Amino acid sequence: MSAPWYGNFVPVKEATNMTDGELGLFYSEAISNSFMGELNNQDEINAKHFNCYKPKNCTGSELAYKQWGNSAITLNPISTNNYMPLSYSMY
Secondary structure, three states: OOHHHHOOOHHHHHHHOOOHHHHHHHOOOOOOOOHHHHHHHHHHHHHHHOOOOEOOEOOHHHHHHHHHHHOOOOOOOOOOOOOOOOOOOOO
16 A cells, blocks of 8 residues: 555555545545554554644654653553553563
8 A cells, every 4th residue: 555655556556446536545645544544543542542742644754762761652551452552572
């Protein structure tokens, strides 16, 4: 799904048979329940939960710094379950 970030929608269109219009809706930031809208929503949830500098997005470097410095991500996950148990590191 990363092809659009590099400007190449062809692989996604071929794999899904989406029309240009459907692809536009799928990646629309204006639609909160689109794929891109859900990514933005999750970015904002993460930013609030992990107290990131920007209110709607944590940078990769910021998350890495928080984790490297004091395991702030893995010891404080948004939800705890078998997928993300509390720990000092990811395993």
